[in-house]
Amino acid sequence: MNTIPQGLLTPQILVDVDILERNIDRVAQNVAGKGLALRPHAKTHKMHEIAARQLDSGAVGLTVATIGEALTFALHGVADLFVAFPLWVSEVQAARIRKLLRYVRLSLGTDSVAAVEQLARQLGDKANKLGLMIEIDSGHHRSGVHPRGALDVARAARDAGLNVIGIFTFPGHSYAPGRAQEVAAEEQQALAEAAGLLREDGFELKRISGGSTPTAELADNSLLTEVRPGVYVFGDAQQFELGRCRWEDIALSVASTVISRHEGDELIPRRIVLDAGSKILGGDRPAWASGFGRILENPDARISAVSEHHATVLWPEDQPLPAHGEQLRVIPNHVCVAVNLVDQVTVLRAGEVAERWDVAARGLNY
Amino acid sequence: MNTIPQGLLTPQILVDVDILERNIDRVAQNVAGKGLALRPHAKTHKMHEIAARQLDSGAVGLTVATIGEALTFALHGVADLFVAFPLWVSEVQAARIRKLLRYVRLSLGTDSVAAVEQLARQLGDKANKLGLMIEIDSGHHRSGVHPRGALDVARAARDAGLNVIGIFTFPGHSYAPGRAQEVAAEEQQALAEAAGLLREDGFELKRISGGSTPTAELADNSLLTEVRPGVYVFGDAQQFELGRCRWEDIALSVASTVISRHEGDELIPRRIVLDAGSKILGGDRPAWASGFGRILENPDARISAVSEHHATVLWPEDQPLPAHGEQLRVIPNHVCVAVNLVDQVTVLRAGEVAERWDVAARGLNY
Numbered sequence: 001m002n003t004i005p006q007g008l009l010t011p012q013i014l015v016d017v018d019i020l021e022r023n024i025d026r027v028a029q030n031v032a033g034k035g036l037a038l039r040p041h042a043k044t045h046k047m048h049e050i051a052a053r054q055l056d057s058g059a060v061g062l063t064v065a066t067i068g069e070a071l072t073f074a075l076h077g078v079a080d081l082f083v084a085f086p087l088w089v090s091e092v093q094a095a096r097i098r099k100l101l102r103y104v105r106l107s108l109g110t111d112s113v114a115a116v117e118q119l120a121r122q123l124g125d126k127a128n129k130l131g132l133m134i135e136i137d138s139g140h141h142r143s144g145v146h147p148r149g150a151l152d153v154a155r156a157a158r159d160a161g162l163n164v165i166g167i168f169t170f171p172g173h174s175y176a177p178g179r180a181q182e183v184a185a186e187e188q189q190a191l192a193e194a195a196g197l198l199r200e201d202g203f204e205l206k207r208i209s210g211g212s213t214p215t216a217e218l219a220d221n222s223l224l225t226e227v228r229p230g231v232y233v234f235g236d237a238q239q240f241e242l243g244r245c246r247w248e249d250i251a252l253s254v255a256s257t258v259i260s261r262h263e264g265d266e267l268i269p270r271r272i273v274l275d276a277g278s279k280i281l282g283g284d285r286p287a288w289a290s291g292f293g294r295i296l297e298n299p300d301a302r303i304s305a306v307s308e309h310h311a312t313v314l315w316p317e318d319q320p321l322p323a324h325g326e327q328l329r330v331i332p333n334h335v336c337v338a339v340n341l342v343d344q345v346t347v348l349r350a351g352e353v354a355e356r357w358d359v360a361a362r363g364l365n366y
Numbered sequence: 367m368n369t370i371p372q373g374l375l376t377p378q379i380l381v382d383v384d385i386l387e388r389n390i391d392r393v394a395q396n397v398a399g400k401g402l403a404l405r406p407h408a409k410t411h412k413m414h415e416i417a418a419r420q421l422d423s424g425a426v427g428l429t430v431a432t433i434g435e436a437l438t439f440a441l442h443g444v445a446d447l448f449v450a451f452p453l454w455v456s457e458v459q460a461a462r463i464r465k466l467l468r469y470v471r472l473s474l475g476t477d478s479v480a481a482v483e484q485l486a487r488q489l490g491d492k493a494n495k496l497g498l499m500i501e502i503d504s505g506h507h508r509s510g511v512h513p514r515g516a517l518d519v520a521r522a523a524r525d526a527g528l529n530v531i532g533i534f535t536f537p538g539h540s541y542a543p544g545r546a547q548e549v550a551a552e553e554q555q556a557l558a559e560a561a562g563l564l565r566e567d568g569f570e571l572k573r574i575s576g577g578s579t580p581t582a583e584l585a586d587n588s589l590l591t592e593v594r595p596g597v598y599v600f601g602d603a604q605q606f607e608l609g610r611c612r613w614e615d616i617a618l619s620v621a622s623t624v625i626s627r628h629e630g631d632e633l634i635p636r637r638i639v640l641d642a643g644s645k646i647l648g649g650d651r652p653a654w655a656s657g658f659g660r661i662l663e664n665p666d667a668r669i670s671a672v673s674e675h676h677a678t679v680l681w682p683e684d685q686p687l688p689a690h691g692e693q694l695r696v697i698p699n700h701v702c703v704a705v706n707l708v709d710q711v712t713v714l715r716a717g718e719v720a721e722r723w724d725v726a727a728r729g730l731n732y
Contacts (some may be wrong), residue, residue: 003669007458007730043674065675085675088625088641088691092373111626114690142676143626143639172673259454260477260509273509275454279706283649307538308409308702309431309451309731310508324480325454336674340645340707343729363709365646365675366375 004327006352010257011276013338013345014165014329017354018029019251020233027216027232028057035221037064041081041230044336047345047362048076050233050329061105063228067096068364076360082209082230084168086111086135086143094122095366097130099109107131107165107207113156114183120160131165132157134198138190139183140172143295147193154198166207166225167194174214177288184215192223214244220236236335237294238286252345253296253329254280254338256311260323266336269304269314270277276330277309282337289333296329370693371719373587376623377642379704379711380695383720385617386599387419393598395584401587405448405575407596410702412727413711414442416599427471429594433462434730442471442726448575450534450594452477452509453485453502459732460488463496473497473531473573479522486526497531498523499573500564504535505549506555513559520564532543532573532591533560539581543608543654550581558589566644580610603660604652604703618711619662619695620646620704622677627687635670635680638687642696643675648703655699662695669696 004014031038040054041063051062051073061080064070070081079189081100086109089097100106108130110116120127134153137144145153155218171189187210195205211219211227215345219227231238234252235245256276264270278292283306285292291303305312311330315321322328332338339345340362346354370380397404406420407429417428417439427446430436434448447466452475466472472495476482484651486493500519503510506709511519520530535557540549553576561571577593578615581593593707597604600618601611603684622642633671644658649672657669661679671678688694698704705711706728713721 007456009458011731052432070424085641086625090373090375090623090624090691092375112690115625118691141628141634141637142671142673142678146634180462231542257454257456259452259481262507266477268503268507268512272505275451275732278648278650278703279729283651283700283703284644305508307508312508324478325456325484334649337644337649342731363645363707365377365708366641 003351004255004329005348008255008346010255010327011280012255013280013342014253014255015345015347016251017347017349019249020050023233023235023251024053024057025248027229028059031227032058034219035150036219036224037226039226041084041228042069042073042361044230045233045339046359047357048360049357051078060226066364066366067093067100068360068366070100070106071096072361072364074100078104080105082107082133085109085110086115088115089119089120089122089348091200097123098126101126101129107133109133109135109168110153111135111143113153116153116156116160116162120162128161128163130163132162133165134167134194134208136167136169136190136194138169138171138187138232140170142172147190147197151197151201152193154170154201154203164203166205166209167191167198168209169211171212171215174212175238175242175286180214180218180242180244182188182219188223193272195223213239214242217244220277231335234335237331237333238289240294241289247299252335253331256328257329258324258326258328261321261324263321270317270321272315274311274313274328275309275328276311278306279308280332280338281306281311281332282334282339283343284334284337293333294331296331369717370621370695371714371717374621374712376693377646378621379646379708380621381621381711381713382617383713383715385615386416389599389601389615389617390419390423393595394425397593398424400585402585402590403592405592406599407594408435408439408727409550410596411599412725413703414726415723417444424477426592432730432732433459433466434732435727436472437462438727438730440466441445444470446471448473448499449475450536451475454481455485455488457488462652463489464492467492467495473499475499475501475521475534477501477509479519482519482522482526482528486528491516494527494529496529498528498573499531500533502533502535502556502560502561504537504553506536506538508538510535513556513563516560517563517567520567520569529568532571532575533557533564536573537576537578537581540578541568541604541608541652546580546584546608550584554589560605578606580608583610597701600701603697603699604655606660606697607655613665616662616697618701619697622694622696624688624690624692624694627690629687636683636687637680638681640677640679640694640696641675641678643672644672645674645695646704646707647677647698647705648674648700650700650703659699660697662697672720
């Protein structure tokens with residue numbers, strides 16, 4: 001990324017569209033080369049302009065987390081959407097799903113007999129228009145049914161007249177240093193076990209879907225049919241520190257200004273303070289991370305604390321502190337939550353402000 | 367708080383207006399009784415409806431964190447605003463400040479000679495219309511000048527024709543268990559030292575401003591003239607666990623639905639999963655907190671993990687797991703970041719949906 005354009009109010013999110021497009025194309029080619037379908041997770045960006053680029057480069061559809069996100073992308077012409085979340089479908093939610101079913105090919109996650117029965121009850125004769133994807137717990141122990149329990153869920157769906165089209169998992173426990181390889185193997189094993197049980201019982205599995213950004217790279221088509229990475233479009237400090245993206249592939253940063261600086265002494269830390277806090281960076285800070293994000297201009301600086309409107313940055317001892325008013329770019333730890341904090345992003349092409357994009361699905365939590 | 371109204375899509379934020387109004391009145395009376403002015407921090411709620419209630423109950427004005435927040439409240443008739451943040455005033459920011467100065471009494475934080483000189487340069491002959499508040503570091507070591515450095519900043523302001531009206535501090539290090547008393551003493555000591563030096567040099571200090579929600583309760587008017595608590599309007603899990611708000615005073619929660627449940631075994635934890643994740647709760651999780659928030663219906667439950675759209679809840683072993691589809695209310699750890707994630711909140715009076723309020727200043731980070 002180039003320098004920060006003059007005259008920007010800070011803090012605000014910058015997207016380098018040259019890097020963004022390179023990331024989208026690289027992963028599209030890589031996934032296609034392995035004979036896998038790419039269904040990127042749009043919760044990361046929530047923007048029509050990025051969805052369009054993903055579909056143009058060959059994505060088969062989008063993954064989303066909520067019905068609200070699905071409606072937003074459906075109204076903008078995305079024809080195939082997968083809500084990778086085990087929804088509990090209430091009456092009011094069912095009405096929104098029926099609306100979606102009129103316009104798009106929709107698939108939905110589920111992980112229990114109870115949720116399947118509720119879905120059938122609420123959707124009535126529309127229920128079989130939906131593609132049901134059974135969520136498998138591959139070791140993350142969040143949602144998802146144990147592989148051995150998948151058959152009960154699939155049979156309940158069949159009995160209720162629903163259409164089971166596949167299985168999926170989210171190997172979220174891959175978000176720790178050195179874990180990607182091991183977790184990719186667990187992911188493969190859990191899906192293989194569930195797929196085996198279901199096929200033996202006569203289920204035809206059109207889609208077997210896996211892959212967080214850390215494990216998608218390691219995926220092959222021996223079992224999986226598609227992957228759903230999200231963060232790869234932007235990269236972030238977390239992926240960089242996990243060794244899953246390069247510094248030069250980071251497409252999103254938060255322009256910020258030095259508002260306070262302190263040379264420090266034996267009692268008080270030497271530091272600068274930036275005007276980017278948790279209300280634009282997000283508050284995510286895994287135990288293994290070096291801090292609350294990274295500074296694009298200085299890989300050796302450490303963000304030791306954030307509050308809502310401040311980031312406290314420990315500057316390398318052998319380097320002079322940046323001046324008051326100097327602008328620096330912060331790489332968020334977790335880009336999905338940073339994007340969800342702003343209504344628009346500023347888009348740079350060749351270092352110049354080219355456009356402003358709306359975060360169209362921002363805040364659509366249901 | 368009463369039960370959750372029927373037919374709500376989840377997750378969404380609920381505000382119990384009866385509790386909210388009780389909190390606003392209680393703190394207003396408490397602060398007035400001690401002879402202090404109350405200038406609540408509006409970054410917590412960002413809503414006109416709550417600002418109006420605070421002013422009606424005697425607040426002298428509002429505290430905000432950004433010029434964007436100040437503009438929003440100014441356009442809605444708030445006449446006295448304090449930006450409690452050491453802004454670096456760029457040319458484009460100066461234009462917005464000049465606009466504000468036409469309509470409201472505005473005070474602004476600063477913590478360095480450089481920022482004072484920049485302010486004078488950018489605002490020109492309008493600079494003396496502004497009330498300058500010098501930020502003192504009372505031990506939090508974020509922004510703020512050391513008490514002994516305050517005089518240099520004040521003199522630079524005087525030399526540049528600016529109007530120093532007072533000093534302030536944010537004792538953020540009070541956000542740890544058992545620290546409130548000790549930190550309130552540090553706050554008092556730092557402000558007293560700076561006030562002494564400034565008064566000796568001829569500065570008249572009209573405002574000496576302190577008080578986070580944990581320390582505001584302990585404040586008296588022996589030195590301070592005003593306090594700036596924010597969180598007290600809603601309370602949150604963090605304040606509850608710090609012993610600074612009662613369970614029955616918590617006015618805000620996130621309605622959520624059980625989407626996944628697992629009885630567990632020797633390898634897999636017994637848990638429920640709710641559809642409220644870090645995109646509505648925020649990701650704040652101090653090391654001393656019991657988890658990522660609390661469950662209003664069950665004080666013994668523990669939120670062991672959140673991801674963007676999931677909260678994993680460990681339910682007490684001796685109690686049956688809630689059913690699929692059951693609705694529960696999550697108390698966020700840090701309410702300021704939760705409110706900033708939604709465009710509207712649902713307002714309940716006597717347990718019924720009464721109104722929807724806009725989070726008018728949501729996302730206004732600059």
